[in-house]
Amino acid sequence: MLDAAATVFSRRGYHRATVDEIADAVGISKPMVYLYFGSKEDLFGAVVHREATRLNRTITDAVAAGTTPYEQLRRGLEAFLMFVAEHRDGWSVLYRRARSQGGPVARGVNAIRARTIDVIAGLLERAIRETDADLPPRQDLIAMAHAIVGGCEALADWMLDAKDVDPTVMADRVIDLSWFGLSGLFDIPARSTRPASHT
Amino acid sequence: MLDAAATVFSRRGYHRATVDEIADAVGISKPMVYLYFGSKEDLFGAVVHREATRLNRTITDAVAAGTTPYEQLRRGLEAFLMFVAEHRDGWSVLYRRARSQGGPVARGVNAIRARTIDVIAGLLERAIRETDADLPPRQDLIAMAHAIVGGCEALADWMLDAKDVDPTVMADRVIDLSWFGLSGLFDIPARSTRPASHT
DNA sequence: CGGTAATATTACGCACGAGTAGGTTACGCT
């Protein structure tokens, strides 16, 4: 039921999707949709909420399995990309569609996203604290968190089209890019190495 | 005229913006809008096209002023962020709104975006070619280009809210993040250094 | 100053889609 709605919202977006279309996809008729959920927006909210919960649980579990911030970032990103690869409609509706919907649902998703960014900024801060380097201004950490999250989202979108991409491998690449930078490509075989401070 | 339309589309999104609203904002009445542009979608297309052209010119000029790929990336990003800071409505309508619109305009913008990503992948390839390192698989370069573009877009969005952010400084940070990686934060004062192979 | 073209406006038609009223079937219970 929610699955069918997710598929339709994913393909058409919130505004272009009609309740009739969703009802058809489910195999029931429109008044039933209004019986189970109160309105189009509520239905959309229900779909988004379910996907957000799933994604959140997936990532939280993965992050909890890591010890160092580096491990946590890596595992979290892997879990995220695998989730997207397995729940294409879910991801698409959750971010691309929900964020541009305009109503309360969009605000909710944006709030969740903002919290995620804060968490990542916190991870970065912890990572740096564990070394003897100076802590950059908080503003910079937040900026980087934004960039990281945005980059991951873009990768996720790309994965939806380019089928032959392994989420795990890609997660490694991105983590390496963030951690070692492009300079890592020059002389280090970046994969399978770890930051010196954590080995 | 296009300015007013851009403002409305930016604030409300394509679907929620009404032609009447735009006409009011301009100070004329609806049939005039239909006289000048043929339809709502055409008007939207015109707005998007103008902003895309402006942005493209800005970035192209900036990139042309750089010599090494590193310089080009840095200048291009700076130009991009400054453009966004100065044309908030333009950016917002161009990407956030246009890409989720669903029609031909969205496809056009996505095509432009895809070309941008290709260009960046090309820059990365050139950068690596200039060293003696092995060239990573093309697929990896494209993935990174996606991540970089996505990260920059996210930063741009963030700048729209957080007013007290200097685009130039942020561009530096991001370039450093990409080039040197987070490890750069640990012991290198990343600002104002350059990749060894280009000094 | 009259006529005509350009320019704008008001007021409408029309389609589409969210939400609903009222009818219909299926089924259990007495």
Add this chain to the structure above:
DNA sequence: AGCGTAACCTACTCGTGCGTAATATTACCG
């Protein structure tokens, strides 16, 4: 069987917003 109820559908209302026809106003020229 007959009654009540739950589940469901067809067919409608109604608001909204795109696009336009009929109409008014201004500008210009003989």
